[in-house]
Amino acid sequence: MGSSANVLEVRDVCKRFPGVVANDHVSLELKRGEILALLGENGAGKTTLMNIVYGLHRPDEGQILVDGSQVQIKSPGDAVRLGIGMVHQHFMLVPVFSVAENVVLGVEPRRWRAVFDQAKARARVRELSQRYGLEVDPDALVKDLPVGVQQRIEIIKALYRQAKILILDEPTAVLTPQEADDLFRIMRQLAASGVSIIFITHKLREVLAVADRIVVLRGGRVVGTASPRETDEAALAAMMVGREVILKVERGPAHPGAPVLAVHDLRAADDRGLLALDGVSFTVHAGEVLGIAGVQGNGQKELAETLTGLRRARGGRAELLGHEITNRPPRQIIEAGTAHIPEDRQRHGLVLSYPVADNLVLSTYYLPPFAHGPLIDYSQVEENARARVREFDVRTPSIYTRTGGLSGGNQQKVIVAREFSRPIKLLIADQPTRGLDVGSIEYIHSRIIEKRDAGCAVLLISAELDEILALSDRIGVLYRGRLVAVLSAAEATKERLGLLMAGVAE
């Protein structure tokens, strides 16, 4: 078989889940040593397709061929035997185990049949890490390692199982730009040594940077194939969404007014009681967006929660329009004019089992016109819901639908609709577009800019540098609980921010 032969071929695969067709006659082929990007929005069917290839789902129809012969992949074990490895979006690593233990788990080197051979496991990891230039300490515990390294362990894990086909599911979602570049270097090196890679993503820039070939999925179907040399971001985005997309947020210059939020030397601990916010000071003015960049876990969550009264400050103060809001109850902070789009919309933003109408009054149900004393006037709640659903284009079968049944984008719109329809002075948006499709991102970005232009102060916390750069008038970088720099939008380049995010002092 020649080196240009297909190592993997997917033919006419269909997969239906109750209510949706996740894959509709999808076909694709992967050549030896090729990096194939699978591009599509959330819900386009990328992950489903790869889960089928990896044996986590069974296809309803269609065939899969590995090295030219048809195969049945019934479990991840089958996939591994066929030389297919997958690095999941959420890492499949045991935090309290060592690197070596994680790599060999399930295929352990052994002595006397039952005894685990630690020394050999360690040696194998060292060997693989040297051969492919993937630096790791085999004895380190996974929980102590940064995500970039954890991802490397996942790749080593696949290589240890002799993967010839490597599936990477949204691998850059948790990385700094430098870590992502490092990953791309590793990917090219692996491809050069004959490993074939399928790279699932919705980030256009990355696709153009690293892929040899691009397959675009939309609504469970292959809508196009492209070569990075012959296409550009706009064309790919249009293919992905099915219409022209405005990639750049339309926004005029900011007209900052008086200070709205003043934070001085704020300190807070994380859930384990360790100092996660270590003396942060900044000011957000009316009519401007202050973006807070940083790799996840550098105090962003603690910052948002402390400012919204969900976490106790251990020191310092925060003032909203001159009134102290440090360690005040959340309701008082909300009533003072703060809107909050929380990081985890499903756990902290919505009551998923409530109907849409109820979620739309979560912060105002006790006030007129919704409440008369202890009673809630449901006709008002429903009227409000109809108006908000129309105004914010929430796609829901009805206002009585369980909010948990909506798509991610529509859930986020419910939150935005609720938070934006009160008179607010300050918006704290924590990862406002995480996991959303391009269309919803576009929508939410334009609503945020609208609020800014209406004179609202916006604190935008995001791990997506593109988002920070697209919306912010000033940009601060959080690193290990400290605000290491605040740059104007003009000074902030991706490279400069990336270095600051990685803790490299200027």
Added chain:
Amino acid sequence: MGSGSAAANRLARGKPHNYRRLALIAAIIVALAGVTVLVGRGRTSPAVIVASFIATTLAVATPLTLGALSGIYCERAGVVNIAIEGLMLGAAFFGFMATMYARKAGLPSEASLLVGLGAALLTGLLLSLLHAVLSITFRVDQVISGTVINILAIGLTGYLHQQMVFSGTSAASAGVLPTLRIPLLADIPVLGKVFQQQPIAITAIVLVLVTHLVLYRTIWGLRTRAVGEHPRAADTVGINVARTRYVNVLIGGLIAGLGGAYFTIESVPNFQPLMTNGRGFIALAAVIFGNWTPLGAWAAALLFGAAQALQINLQFYADAIPSGLDFLRKSQIVGMVPYILTMIAISGIMGRSTPPAADGQPYEK
């Protein structure tokens, strides 16, 4: 380089705060032994008292040790086991019944005791199979499943015991398992008493070491811990999560069955309703206090055992208790010590324990 970092790795796994906790446990045991010496020194030499205190501690810690090991196998695989009490109570009862019937059928005492032991193990196995089916296959809340077994065991043994009253004299008792002398060690003067133990007590200590090796040195142990920490990760590398959990819950059931046999086959040749008297729950506390490690849980079991040994010894020396320490004569007060220690142990005052991350979570593919 390799061996150095390997040692560091091993230390890290031992969780550093465990050493402080172990020292604390040792200190309390020494203090309890000290009280006994203080009270009894007028009658017996301190060395003899200490030897007998240690021997009693090891013996009475047996069901706690076995209960804790049972819990460790289950919980390290991610299945919460609050049914230890019920498993032991059921095993104690059916072990006793089987011994009685075997004796009645004319078997010699030793053979009857072995039949009883087999029945106790089988009871532990079957009750834990129920727990496994409910909590692994049907994904019932594991605390509820465990509670079901506890209530079932109390009700069933109480009822059957009432129905099958053996008038004390009608059936000849088979007695209890004989005391074994560990060669050489048992001949040491004074201290030799520590090495004269009954078979289940000895087995319990052996099982502590075996469990330690199984969990930390074998592939089965590695996979078990992986399943208890991150079942999805284990699943994606081809480990059968349900099977691993089943086998560990059943091993735990067998060990709890042995713990139940201690009550009616090794300790006393009799069954009383509710005779496990909360030992299964104290064993659970030992699991937590021992941070889900066999050696740590054993140390905790010895602590609770020492508290019980104190009670037994004080009863023995009741008339020698000096005036001014009269409260030590009140068995209700001394009897509370193990339970108070249990509450202190799990309250978190003596450091926090970290359970396996997926403990108690049913796994759905």
